[in-house]
Structures are given as structure tokens and as C-alpha cells.
Amino acid sequence: MSRRALALMVAGFLTVVLALFGAMLPVPYVALSPGxxxxxxxDANGKPVITIDGHQTYPTDGKLSLVTVAYQGGPDNRLDLLTALRGWANPSIAVVPEEAIFPRTSSLEQVEQENTQEMSDSQQWATAAALNALKVPIEESVSVAQTDKGAPADGKLKPGDVIIAVDGTPVTALESVATAVQKHKAGDPVKFTVRRGGSSTDVTLTAGKADDGRTVVGVRMQTSYKFPFKVDISVGDVGGPSAGLMFSLGIYDKLTPGSITGGKSVAGTGTIDPAGNVGPIGGIEQKMVGAKAAGATVFLTPADNCGDAVKAVPQGLRLVKVETLSGAIKALDTLRTGSGDVPACTAG
Incomplete structure (x- = not known):
């Protein structure tokens, strides 16, 4: 073998080795795919996704499917370059910078905890939205979600404490707590009356000052609800707030005679608040692909996601624009009866 041929063979071998090595290098990206x-x-895993006890329920048919996005990669298990390149070439997969899913200011554990909390909140809000749509009275209260480490409330207020009053003034909403605290200066005593373990107790905190000059006590709050009957939602290892709309529709369908789907396979996504407002979500392209693969023919789409959805909608999947829970119910009723026009997503 000539020296030139040998050199070319060695160079070719080294090129292949380097290419293979490069393909295995981890890259700071995450691949999002239909979940x-x-x-x-x-049912899911042999039990109903939504169980209602203490109130009459009605038979349903068709499907009201929530859709999810699966991810591959992350700080503890990064994608290799070859997998990322394959994802970029696949229109049903989105490859995004790692920090878009895992902010550098948060650990993997914190992101997972936030997703779990968002799912828990969305279930509460979905139940509240469905019952509000049905004019079923519910009780609202403001409770402690957590306290900031080292803040005046740390160790004195506890998660789950229901805040009854601040300085003797009854608490009616989250904003009323902040308003009461803002009346003080740093160093002032602030008296919280809370319900803990079935009894009321007074907790006095010394107000502090935030970097922006606001008076604070370092408590993070949430609105809690007491429902007149039990609604249990079980979906396994799913996080985030984007299933709120479909939870609400599922609860509403079970509590009302007839079927709002008309036997159709309906999928959808969107956050929900207790007033029934539907908000945008991420991963709309992957969620539509997952819905189509699951047999859905109708996809309930948050209005703010319509622009992206119409660019990537799978053939045979009808996009219905929704802004509120009541709007979604009306649209499904129209689809079932064929009695009018249904709001559609448009490119504009």
C-alpha cells in the first residue's frame, strides 16, 4: 500500500471516529415530543380519572382527552448531538434550549416541584370553574402556600394555615392581605389571625422591607376552596397547569345529563382559572400530534395559541378556538347539535 493511500485511510478512519465521538457529545437542549x-x-390505570362522591353523576360517552408533552434531556440527562439532530429533522419534535424548560435559577427538583404544584392548583381551579359554571356554591379562603426562608413569617406561619384576618380586618381575597401589610412600615408588628388544626390562633410578625422598598412578611398565599362534595382527579405522573380546561369539561360532563361530546373524540388543552378563563400553554404542536394519534377529530385550542396551531395542525383535526369554559361548552353543544357556527382558529 502506498504511503498516500495509507495516509488517506488513516485520515478517513480518524474522521469517522471524530464524527462518532462528536455525535455522542452532550448538548444543552431538550427534545419535546407528543406525550x-x-x-x-x-379510566386511567384501572380507575376513573375523575371520581365524584356526594353528588349525582350521569353517564358519558365519547372522549374528552387531555394531551401532554414528553421531554428528553435536561441538566441531569443531556441529549447527545445525534439525538438533537434527529429531533430537528422531525416536524413532530421540537428541540429547544435547555433553559427554556429548566431555568438556570431553578434546580431540576424545583422545576418538578413547581410542575406538581401547578397540576394540583389546576385541579382545584378546574373544579371551582366547573362548579361555578353550574351555579354550585363553593367556599373560598386564603391560605399559606409557603414562607420565604429567613423572612418574618418563616417558622411562624405554616403551609395550610387559613388566614382569617390581618390586624383584626377579615381577609376576603389574596389582595386584601397584601393591602393590610402595606399599611405598615418595616419593624412594625403585624397580627395574623389564622385557622390551624381546627382552631384559631394569633401570630404576630415583625414587618420587613423588600429590595424594592415594599413592606413584606415573606408569606406566599393561595386561594383554597371548600367544595360541597368530593371531586378527585387522578392522572398519574403528569405535571403542569395545561390540563385545566379538560378537567373542567370532564367534571361538568359528569355532573350534567347527556353527553357534551355527542360521542365524538375531543381533545384539548389550556389553563383554567376559577372564573373559567382559558389561558395559553406551551407545546401546542406536539399536543396536536398526540391528539390526532389518539383518534381525536376535534381539538379545543386556547385563543392565544391559535396562530401557532393553524400552522401545524394535522390533517383531519378540527381546531376550535376557546377563551372560556362556557365558550367551550357552547362550542361542543353546537358541534353536537349542528345548530350554528363554531369559533375556529385562524392564521391571523
């Missing part, structure tokens, strides 16, 4: 779907009026 599993769950029928909120059906």
Missing part, C-alpha cells in the same frame, strides 16, 4: 393522552371522562 400520552388521558380521557378525563374515562
Amino acid at each position: 400520552p393522552t388521558e380521557n378525563t371522562i374515562g
Whole structure:
């Protein structure tokens, strides 16, 4: 073999080795792909997704499916370059910078905890939205979600404490607590009356000052609800707030005679608040692919996601624009009866 041929062979071998080595290098990206779907009026893992005790329920049919996004990668298990390149070439997969999913200011554990808390909140808000739509009275209260480490409230107020009053003034909403605290200066005593373990107790905190000059006590709050009957939602290892709309529709369907789907396979996504407002979500492209693969023919789309959705909608999947829970119910009723026009997503 000539020296030139040998050199070319060695160079070619080294090029292949380097290419293979480069393909295995980890890169700071995350691949998002269509995740599993769950029928909120059906079963998951052998048990109903939504269970209602203490109130009459009605038979349902069709599907009201929530859709999810699966991810591959992350700080503890980074993608290799070859997997990222394959994802970029696949229109049903989105490859995004790692910090878009895992902010550098948060650990993996913190992101997972936030997703779990968002799912828990969305279930509470979905139940509240459905019952509000049905004019079922519910009780609201303001409770402690957590306290900031080292803040005046740390160790004195506890998660789950229901805040009854601040300085003797009854608390009616989250904003009323902040308003009461803002009346003080740093160093002033602030008296919280809370319900803890079935009894009321007074807790006096010394107000502090935030970097922006606001008076604070370092308590993070949430609105809690007491429902007149039990609504249990079980979806396994799913996090985030984007299933709120479909939870609400599932609860509403089970509590009302007839079927709002008309036997259709309906999927959808969107956050929900207790007033029934539907908010935008991420991963709309992957969620539509997952919905289509699960047999859905109708996809309930938050209005703010319509622009992206119409650019990537799979063939045979009808996009219905929704802004509120009542709007979604009306649209499904129209689809079932064929009695009018249904709001559609448009490119504009």
C-alpha cells in the first residue's frame, strides 16, 4: 500500500471516529415530543380519572382527552448531538434550549416541584370553574402556600394555615392581605389571625422591607376552596397547569345529563382559572400530534395559541378556538347539535 493511500485511510478512519465521538457529545437542549393522552371522562390505570362522591353523576360517552408533552434531556440527562439532530429533522419534535424548560435559577427538583404544584392548583381551579359554571356554591379562603426562608413569617406561619384576618380586618381575597401589610412600615408588628388544626390562633410578625422598598412578611398565599362534595382527579405522573380546561369539561360532563361530546373524540388543552378563563400553554404542536394519534377529530385550542396551531395542525383535526369554559361548552353543544357556527382558529 502506498504511503498516500495509507495516509488517506488513516485520515478517513480518524474522521469517522471524530464524527462518532462528536455525535455522542452532550448538548444543552431538550427534545419535546407528543406525550400520552388521558380521557378525563374515562379510566386511567384501572380507575376513573375523575371520581365524584356526594353528588349525582350521569353517564358519558365519547372522549374528552387531555394531551401532554414528553421531554428528553435536561441538566441531569443531556441529549447527545445525534439525538438533537434527529429531533430537528422531525416536524413532530421540537428541540429547544435547555433553559427554556429548566431555568438556570431553578434546580431540576424545583422545576418538578413547581410542575406538581401547578397540576394540583389546576385541579382545584378546574373544579371551582366547573362548579361555578353550574351555579354550585363553593367556599373560598386564603391560605399559606409557603414562607420565604429567613423572612418574618418563616417558622411562624405554616403551609395550610387559613388566614382569617390581618390586624383584626377579615381577609376576603389574596389582595386584601397584601393591602393590610402595606399599611405598615418595616419593624412594625403585624397580627395574623389564622385557622390551624381546627382552631384559631394569633401570630404576630415583625414587618420587613423588600429590595424594592415594599413592606413584606415573606408569606406566599393561595386561594383554597371548600367544595360541597368530593371531586378527585387522578392522572398519574403528569405535571403542569395545561390540563385545566379538560378537567373542567370532564367534571361538568359528569355532573350534567347527556353527553357534551355527542360521542365524538375531543381533545384539548389550556389553563383554567376559577372564573373559567382559558389561558395559553406551551407545546401546542406536539399536543396536536398526540391528539390526532389518539383518534381525536376535534381539538379545543386556547385563543392565544391559535396562530401557532393553524400552522401545524394535522390533517383531519378540527381546531376550535376557546377563551372560556362556557365558550367551550357552547362550542361542543353546537358541534353536537349542528345548530350554528363554531369559533375556529385562524392564521391571523
